[in-house]
Amino acid sequence: MPNEATRPTGTHAHSDAPAESTRATPPADPHHTGSLPHRGLRFLLARRPVLIRLAAWSGLETGQTFLVGYGLARALDAGFLAGRSAVGLGWLGLAGIGVVVGAFGTGRVYRGVADLVEPLRDRLVERVVVRGVREGNGGALSGLTQQVELARDTFAGLVMVSRSFLFTAVGALAGLCSLDPLLLLVVAPPLLAGVSLFAATLRPLARRQETFLLADEALADGLGTVCPGLRDITAAGAEEQVAADTARLVDTEFRAARSLARWGVLRVAALAIGGQLPIVLLLATAPWLLGHGVTPGGLVGALAYVTQSLLPALQNLVHGLGTSGSRLTVVLRRLTPASVTPPPMPTPPETPVPHLITPPALTLTSVTFAYGTGGDPVLRDLTLALPQGAHLAVVGPSGIGKSTLTALAAGLLRPGRGTIRMYGRPVSETHAQRVLIPQEAYVFSGTLAENLGHLRPDPVPESELLAAAEAVGLTALLKSLGGPGAPVDPSALSAGERQLIALTRAYLSYAPLALLDEATCHLDPEAEERAERAFAARERPGGALVVVAHRISSARRAGRVLVMDGRETALGTHDDLLRRSPLYRDLVGSWSSEPALALGDTDRVDAVAGSGLAGDGRHVVAHGPVGQVQVPGDLRDGGPLGGQG
Numbered sequence: 297m298p299n300e301a302t303r304p305t306g307t308h309a310h311s312d313a314p315a316e317s318t319r320a321t322p323p324a325d326p327h328h329t330g331s332l333p334h335r336g337l338r339f340l341l342a343r344r345p346v347l348i349r350l351a352a353w354s355g356l357e358t359g360q361t362f363l364v365g366y367g368l369a370r371a372l373d374a375g376f377l378a379g380r381s382a383v384g385l386g387w388l389g390l391a392g393i394g395v396v397v398g399a400f401g402t403g404r405v406y407r408g409v410a411d412l413v414e415p416l417r418d419r420l421v422e423r424v425v426v427r428g429v430r431e432g433n434g435g436a437l438s439g440l441t442q443q444v445e446l447a448r449d450t451f452a453g454l455v456m457v458s459r460s461f462l463f464t465a466v467g468a469l470a471g472l473c474s475l476d477p478l479l480l481l482v483v484a485p486p487l488l489a490g491v492s493l494f495a496a497t498l499r500p501l502a503r504r505q506e507t508f509l510l511a512d513e514a515l516a517d518g519l520g521t522v523c524p525g526l527r528d529i530t531a532a533g534a535e536e537q538v539a540a541d542t543a544r545l546v547d548t549e550f551r552a553a554r555s556l557a558r559w560g561v562l563r564v565a566a567l568a569i570g571g572q573l574p575i576v577l578l579l580a581t582a583p584w585l586l587g588h589g590v591t592p593g594g595l596v597g598a599l600a601y602v603t604q605s606l607l608p609a610l611q612n613l614v615h616g617l618g619t620s621g622s623r624l625t626v627v628l629r630r631l632t633p634a635s636v637t638p639p640p641m642p643t644p645p646e647t648p649v650p651h652l653i654t655p656p657a658l659t660l661t662s663v664t665f666a667y668g669t670g671g672d673p674v675l676r677d678l679t680l681a682l683p684q685g686a687h688l689a690v691v692g693p694s695g696i697g698k699s700t701l702t703a704l705a706a707g708l709l710r711p712g713r714g715t716i717r718m719y720g721r722p723v724s725e726t727h728a729q730r731v732l733i734p735q736e737a738y739v740f741s742g743t744l745a746e747n748l749g750h751l752r753p754d755p756v757p758e759s760e761l762l763a764a765a766e767a768v769g770l771t772a773l774l775k776s777l778g779g780p781g782a783p784v785d786p787s788a789l790s791a792g793e794r795q796l797i798a799l800t801r802a803y804l805s806y807a808p809l810a811l812l813d814e815a816t817c818h819l820d821p822e823a824e825e826r827a828e829r830a831f832a833a834r835e836r837p838g839g840a841l842v843v844v845a846h847r848i849s850s851a852r853r854a855g856r857v858l859v860m861d862g863r864e865t866a867l868g869t870h871d872d873l874l875r876r877s878p879l880y881r882d883l884v885g886s887w888s889s890e891p892a893l894a895l896g897d898t899d900r901v902d903a904v905a906g907s908g909l910a911g912d913g914r915h916v917v918a919h920g921p922v923g924q925v926q927v928p929g930d931l932r933d934g935g936p937l938g939g940q941g
Contacts, residue, residue: 360398361467366390370596490570655720
């Protein structure tokens, strides 16, 4: 949402709704609808030729697995144990040839996996680019692209381990059956039991893996917010609160890790049952097997099948599918939502308030700014943290940098050094989270309702307009102009009346952070107080208020005051600063003795609007002792105007 200070000077109202809310909704892509498993199945079925080639080359690995155990058994039974060394060496040579052929097949398997994986990567990259361009978020685009690479590598690994286990198991079980069916009866049941147990834990493991990853990300985000602001946390005395919030994040991740570890025990049990138990059973039943016709070579071949083929393949499957599969599920859910239809614009837009640790509304860390490369810094190493819900008044001598500070906070200027974050995000990414009202208010030709709803994407209901006008103090002017639908002539309005319109417009915006840069300087103290209290009480999630004050009453109303004095700054309450800031005491004394002048007002006269003042652009009040000079008929009740609160 654009700032008040950056509005164009055209003569007609126009909507600020994002482009997404005004263009036609694109049709849903049939390739990206349905649940994630269904979409994955459709993706694989659409690539049947690739799967067939992959299966064919994997068949060579099946032959290799078969010959490793069968060749060893025949080499012992028909060769070495029978006194025929040449035959034994021949069978071993045949098994070696099988290994070479299997390696050739493995090389072609990698090419087949690439043909299967690269289209997935291309589709994910295409979707990420489309979403990144639509959202205009380069940082998100970079992060999502990294996730695409993670999804690509993880998917390739899953294809390899799943394929390897499937074809290895087929080759090993076929070899056991060919040696002796009794061997198959000993090995197959525990293998099937282990695989079944592992399959039963996949979904719970995936859920707990996702919970752990989210908890880990939340902790990282929380620490990313806390660590740069340690000095501010100490200065604000918020160590205990921040420590408690961080402890909750750590505890959440600890519980997620412990739950994941419990289910990980079942994964280890599945590996022990399916891979280790067959070895124990073969050794324990060896006398019985040899007594029922199983040859010594067959027993050795069976052990080779289990230790050299089945156990490594099962280990790769359990570790690869159990961990990487969960990560792939999490990444794909983020990259491929069920539909490409953009979500409707929330009303009001969501304010980024992460759970557990709430970031400050505004954070400046070691900010330095100068106009021009050779100029003296207006701000030097300024560090400030404004919590959500805070009300800050900024005071200081003229030209000290108060307006520069609000422009930096609004993102209109970029610091030469340091960082500025709003609600935990860079200020450049939070246009919709702040509204800036400068001293010279902007009002355009059109109806009053169009002016007041200028920062809203949709027309504002009249009841809401009237409520906002009543809260800010615009009701009298609204009635005098003829209501919300009345046309507005900016040149016929006083500076104070334009400020009231701009303030009500900002009040109606969804932005939680309001920056008032002497936005009430043309109002009388009563109207100023009413407007500031309205903004302070405005109900916005995470709302905060920054006021560049020109009256002592503004500083007294604020919960905290920032005193700017060149290189030195002081932050505290009004009473606290009176005790420890000589500059603030001088400012308070100056304010108490003489009202503030309007910008460039050499005659000590400026236009002033009261909270119930009629829409006459000629109202003036002299600066001086309260009630000293007053134009008859300007005030609704004949009371004094222009005094200091």
